[in-house]
Amino acid sequence: MSDKNNHFTSVKYTHNELLYNCEQPIAYAPIVQLSNASWVVPQHFLRYQHTLESVNETLDKIEFSTHFRVLAAKQNEQIYLQVAILSPDNYRSTKAKKLLFGRRWFVEENLPTSELIQTAFLALKIAREHEVRELFQLNSEQGSSTPFNNHHDLPLLAQNPQLTMAADHQPQSVIKLLARCLFAGAALTLIAQQKIADEHILYTLRLNCTDCQLSEFNAKKVIFLAADTSANAFLHGLMTALVAISNDYVNEQFKYAGFARFSKNVNVEQIGALSIVLRSQHALQLCELGKQHADQLNFEIDSSRAPQGCGQVICGFLAAHGIEQPENAHLYPDYLQAL
Secondary structure: OOHHHOOOOOOOEOOHHHHOOOEEEOOOOOOEEOOOOOEEOOHHHEEEOOOHHHHHHHHOOEEOOOOEEEEEEEEOOEEEEEEEEEEEOOOOOOOOEEEEEEEEEEEOOOOOHHHHHHHHHHHHHHHHHHHHHHHEEEEEOOEEEOOOOOOOOHHHHHHOHHHOOOOOOOEOOHHHHHOOEEEOOEOEEEEEEEEOOOOOEEEEEEEOOOOOOOHHHOOOEEEEEEOOOEHHHHHHHHHHHHHHHHHHHHHHHOEEOOEOOOOOOOOHHHHHHHHHHHHOHHHHOOOHHHHHHHHHHHHHHHHHOOOOOOHHHHHHHHHHOOOOOOOOHHHOOOOOOOO
16 A cells, blocks of 8 residues: 555645645545646545635635626525626616626535636626626617517416517518617627528627627627528527627636636646546556545535435436436435335
């Protein structure tokens, strides 16, 4: 049995996880030396027990737009994240800012810190997408609307599909359509359109807003592909492109401890190489006791993820696929007793 996997005090760790009291390595956890001479314990050999304090400590290291702040709170012992937004009302002309809050994102006690950070990342993306969808305005003879917003009554729409599912494949004048569109209160300009293949059209537009709080949209050029020349294809293609622009902004601006993990500047090949170092059996050199503790940790994590009280639904879900026992049935004995 190798001693190198047993003694932590002799190694100077530079990995963030070991800086938190809520994170502790399992017994006989492996230590791996990186190419920059840092010694680390890979996150999948750590036990997590997050508290509101540890979550806030993590959030304090996140950098992003001053108009969006990810908060941590607790209700009935359940920790959750929520995005606070300072934003003008998208449905009024005033620039006075309102304080708004997004949906709640629950945090499991044993959630790895990396996944906690990614939850904050996703919460910001969804909160900004909500704003983007409300910033697009379509005018018609009946009035003005924001057809892509998230506040439409979905049960009502589902009960009356004939009101919204009428076919729209007729060619439309893009110039006339754009004359009815606004984004962040400003018009859109067609720069170019080009037929690519079959009926696919490549559009290039310019947004003319100059003081949008989502600054990446100011005087922004937007390029997207539409499946045909109909107004419906154009509008859906445009909204998809607008959401992608917002997501790209988050990818580049979201930082944890100064590191923009999701930026296009991160080298994909090097991320892959680092993953191999942290996960390959050759690099880890786990002893038998280490393997036992790792297997126990994985069992505890995976088995605890099953939602309580849903056993009958899960059984029906498996039966619909003709599966009597999934390969990992040992993780969920209580769910599968009825099978």
